[in-house]
Amino acid sequence: MIESIVAPLLIVSGLGLFAGIGLSIATIIFDKPADKREEALRETLPGINCGACGFTGCEGYAKAMAAEEAGANLCTPGGIEVQTHLSEILGTDVGDYQRTAAFVHCNGSCNHTKEKMSYTGAETCYGASQLFGGPGSCQFGCMGYGDCEVVCAYDAIHVEDGVAVVDGDKCVGCLECIDACPKQLIQMLPAAEIAAVACSNHERGGAVRKLCEVGCIACSKCVRSCSSQAITIEDSLAVIDPALCTNCGSCIEICPQNCIVEVNMCVKSG
Incomplete structure (x- = not known):
């Protein structure tokens, strides 16, 4: 009886010992020195x-x-x-360095937009966006519940008057706010003096005017005024290529909706 129990135990123990020795040898042979x-x-x-x-x-x-x-x-x-x-x-050159910072493509503050309904659900942007795009009149606009503010570990983004605003001096470009925004309103832009469209509404001009006082109506005046051809109209929304923008200011001056703003986040070098 005892022999029938001891024999299998010895066999298993022997196999374990053999496997352990084999692994140790393999580790010595194939182990690479730390880089x-x-x-x-x-x-x-x-x-x-x-x-x-x-x-x-x-x-x-x-x-x-x-x-x-x-x-x-x-x-x-x-x-x-x-x-x-x-x-x-x-042992290489660092290459060209261009600091970037987050920018929120929305300027539809409480003074420029209105609510289309009373929302009493979870006070998060993600939760509110699940119900008809949120309580705001513009389904493309910032909802102001601060999901981006919550995930920012650098205190670089805060909700002001219902819209998220980025402090370019504090932003380190970690992209956390971009992932947190359910409407994808945040984009990384060069931390330099350039123009940007503070709007993300893709509806036609007449509809935009009813929703937001500072929404892009795709009138193309900015396109015609830009000598560097940095602005195009894409899906009823003006889009500025930061690589082509010279910050001449013509688009800012001519925009009838005041939805093009100067972005200057070049406060620190690193």
Whole structure:
């Protein structure tokens, strides 16, 4: 009786010991020394794992740089100091650095729009958007419940008079607010002096006027006034290409709805 129990135990124990020895040998043979450069890159990165670089967090970006699959100028939150240090570790030039910051394409504050219904549900943008696009008269506009404000770890975005407003000096470009906005109203723009359309309404002009006093009516006056051809009308909405905009101010002056604004977020260098 005892022998019938002991024998299988010895066999299992022997197999376990054999497997353990095999794994130990395999580890010694195939173990790769730690990539000191990858470790240095990872330690240099801010560690917020925002994904703004396009990789799965700081560790993924460090691996990509160590494997020479990515450059040193993709960490927006780290700014020029981090990017310079990364380039030193890699032994490369940091390349062109252009700081970016978030911009909310809506200016439909409480003074310019009105509510179409009384909403008593969850006080979040995501929750409100599930009910006919939210309580505001413009289904494309900011609902002002501050989902973007909640996810911002840098105190860079706040709801003012019913619309989210970004402090370009504090924004590090982590993209969290972009993901949090259910209406996709937030875009990363160069932190420089450029013009931007503070509207996201794609309805026709007459309908827009009924919903918001400062909504884009796609009149094309801005398009005709832009000497750099930076403005186009796309789906009944004026769109400005920041790469072409020279901030001449002509579109801001001529816009009858005052929905084109000057954006100047170039407050700090990194």
